[in-house]
Amino acid sequence: MIDGFVKDGLISAPAILSRIEPLGYSSKETTIRNYVKSIKPNIRPHAKATIRYESKPGAQIQLDWGLFGYDDHRGTRRNIAGLMVTMGYS
Structure with missing residues (x-):
């Protein structure tokens, strides 16, 4: 069992x-x-199927947005918004 x-x-x-x-x-x-x-090394659960999506150059971007903490020149903790953009083909 x-x-x-x-x-x-x-x-x-x-x-x-x-x-x-x-x-x-x-x-x-x-x-x-x-x-x-x-x-455990001999019996493994079924792998989940993953379908990859490949795009043509310039056809897709992925965006990630978030707040990032930093300490300013006075030592005060502050947040700054950040955006990361990645081309799907790059």
Whole structure:
């Protein structure tokens, strides 16, 4: 059962314990944690599919806006707005 949980991406020992205790499991959480560590490299959850979007030169930009903190010449903490623009093809 634990192999199946890990294969599905559930690797939290407390979460696995809560699912198998009602079925009669009576050992400790540490036993589960050690077992999951021993099999985790061999059993991996399904990778999520990602579709890449490639744009032609000059056809797309990405914007990121935020506030950045800095200390002015007097040592006073201030914020300044910043904008980052990245060309999709660059």
